[in-house]
Amino acid sequence: xxxxxxxxxxxxxxxxxxxxxxxxxxxxxxxxxxxxxxxxxxxxxxxxxxxxxxxxxxxxxxxxxxxxxxxxxxxxxxxxxxxxxxxxxxxxxxxxxxxxxxxxxxxxxxxxxxxxxxxxxxxxxxxxxxxxxxxxxxxxxxxxxxxxxxxxxxxxxxxxxxxxxxxxxxxxxxxxxxxxxxxxxxxxxxxxxxxxxxxxxxxxxxxxxxxxxxxxxxxxxxxxxxxxxxxxxxxxxxxxxx
Amino acid sequence: xxxxxxxxxxxxxxxxxxxxxxxxxxxxxxxxxxxxxxxxxxxxxxxxxxxxxxxxxxxxxxxxxxxxxxxxxxxxxxxxxxxxxxxxxxxxxxxxxxxxxxxxxxxxxxxxx
Numbered sequence: 001x002x003x004x005x006x007x008x009x010x011x012x013x014x015x016x017x018x019x020x021x022x023x024x025x026x027x028x029x030x031x032x033x034x035x036x037x038x039x040x041x042x043x044x045x046x047x048x049x050x051x052x053x054x055x056x057x058x059x060x061x062x063x064x065x066x067x068x069x070x071x072x073x074x075x076x077x078x079x080x081x082x083x084x085x086x087x088x089x090x091x092x093x094x095x096x097x098x099x100x101x102x103x104x105x106x107x108x109x110x111x112x113x114x115x116x117x118x119x120x121x122x123x124x125x126x127x128x129x130x131x132x133x134x135x136x137x138x139x140x141x142x143x144x145x146x147x148x149x150x151x152x153x154x155x156x157x158x159x160x161x162x163x164x165x166x167x168x169x170x171x172x173x174x175x176x177x178x179x180x181x182x183x184x185x186x187x188x189x190x191x192x193x194x195x196x197x198x199x200x201x202x203x204x205x206x207x208x209x210x211x212x213x214x215x216x217x218x219x220x221x222x223x224x225x226x227x228x229x230x231x232x233x234x235x236x237x238x239x240x241x242x
Numbered sequence: 243x244x245x246x247x248x249x250x251x252x253x254x255x256x257x258x259x260x261x262x263x264x265x266x267x268x269x270x271x272x273x274x275x276x277x278x279x280x281x282x283x284x285x286x287x288x289x290x291x292x293x294x295x296x297x298x299x300x301x302x303x304x305x306x307x308x309x310x311x312x313x314x315x316x317x318x319x320x321x322x323x324x325x326x327x328x329x330x331x332x333x334x335x336x337x338x339x340x341x342x343x344x345x346x347x348x349x350x351x352x353x354x355x
Contacts, residue, residue, distance in 0.1 A: 073249070163253070210320060212252030212332065225252075225332075232324045 010086065012040055014052065015094040019101050024092065037077035037085065038066050041093060041105065054105040061219065064155030068105050069094040074160040076153075076219040096160040098173075112156045112175070119176040119204075120195035126188050136187055146185040149178045149227055151220050158214035158224050170203035174214035174224035177205050181227035184234060196231075196238050205231040255336035259316040262309040269306060297355070304351040312343030 008031040013024040027044050038056055045052040056066035061079040068077050070085055071092050082091065099107035116122075127134065136143055158174040159165055165173050172180075180199050183189045199205045205228050214224040279287035293299060316339045323332065 163248070209256050210252065210323065211250065211256050213248070213250050216250045216252075223330075226328050229324045229328065 008089070010040065010082065011090045012044065013090070013092045014041070014044060014105070016052070016104050017101065018103050022101070022104075024094075031082075031089075035082045037068070037070050037075065037080045037082060037091065037093065040082060040091060041068075041077065052105070053103040062153060064153030067096055067155040067157045067160070067219075069096060069160065074157040074217050076155055076157060079219065096156055098160050098162065098165045099156065107156075109156060111169075112159050112173070113154075115172045115176040116179055118198065119172045119180040120183065120191060120198035121176060121179040123183065123186075124189055124191035124194070126190040134188065140187075142185045142187060145230070146182045149182040149222055149224075152178060152222060153220060155219060157217050157219055161213035161217040163211055163213065164207055164209050168203065168207060171207045172199065172203055172205075174208075174228065177208070177231055178222065178224040178227040180205075181231050184231070193238070196235050199231050200235045200239075205235065208232070251333045251336055255316060255319075255339070258312060258340070259320075262313040262316070265306075265309050266313060300351070300354050303354065304347050307350045308343055308347035311346035312340055315339035315342045 010029045010031055012027045012029050014027060016022050016025050027048055029040050029043050032039065038059065041052070041054050042056075045054065054066070054068070056078060057063040059066075059078045061076055064076070066077045067074060069075075069092075070077065070080060071087060073085075074096055075085070077093075085091070093105065095101050095105050095107045099109065099112060102108050138144075138147070152175060154175065156175065158178075162171075162174055164171050177199060180195045183195050184192050189195075208225075208228045210225060210229075212225050215222075215226070218224065276287065276290055279290065294303070316336070319332075319335045319339045322335070329335070
């Protein structure tokens with residue numbers, strides 16, 4: 001963080017509380033010339049109130065652990081510059097939507113990752129250790145489709161943005177379904193039909209209403225809406241063929 | 243507690259599609275009831291047809307046609323999204339669906355006034 005102080009300050013409202021409820025509390029944070037939202041939260045925790053709980057790790061947009069709701073929109077806070085999101089020098093920072101709050105800005109990610117498993121997201125190898133390695137052509141259509149989704153950093157921004165998750169807590173959500181679509185197109189994954197069955201069940205891909213919020217907010221610019229559309233088509237074709 | 247992020251044209255397209263669907267579902271039973279009057283009560287049907295000549299009723303009919311057309315083209319967009327090769331121009335297609343629906347409604351209005 002650039003530490004060149006200015007006299008200006010930000011009015012920052014931070015949600016404080018637990019799963020039992022909470023409220024926004026206001027803090028004054030000095031404006032820095034180059035400042036991310038995570039810098040602001042860290043400044044509050046280190047300089048004003050060390051009981052503030054939040055989660056972060058890499059600070060460079062790789063680990064996906066620092067996502068929060070900033071001025072009403074889910075964002076990765078370590079790569080979100082304050083200048084790009086402040087409105088009248090004010091910031092409102094809250095935990096991610098659609099996940100249970102543990103404390104303050106920290107959410108319980110268990111439902112998010114449990115749904116990865118439920119969507120068949122665990123890799124099932126198609127060969128054993130001593131089998132000859134099967135070459136995969138990176139230019140093949142299936143590999144290109146699979147590669148589109150592998151950069152997901154599991155930040156849960158798409159899950160938080162999704163109104164279908166909000167309305168139906170059993171819905172697997174964009175990230176889990178995108179992982180499923182990646183595996184369906186991965187020639188080294190042995191459980192394609194298992195994945196298609198998993199995402200066809202209640203709460204699966206056919207619950208998606210194509211709001212597109214997942215794609216709109218994905219910080220690494222992936223396209224879960226496209227992945228879900230692919231799953232919808234593949235599950236129906238699989239049903240017709242069977 | 244936390245505001246949802248909805249600054250997305252496709253979210254608005256979803257709301258429009260859902261609302262137009264609900265309104266059409268309410269309209270269709272009424273529509274079939276009016277048609278049934280031709281068999282059960284021709285005089286009542288004549289009265290209704292006279293009522294439908296009022297300008298305000300024609301405006302209401304135009305709104306119904308708008309909803310029908312927007313629902314039709316929006317539904318085609320959704321089917322194309324899921325069954326045809328993917329295109330990233332979903333927002334443009336959603337806007338085109340509304341524009342086509344509005345065009346159909348305008349043509350209807352010009353024909354009935």
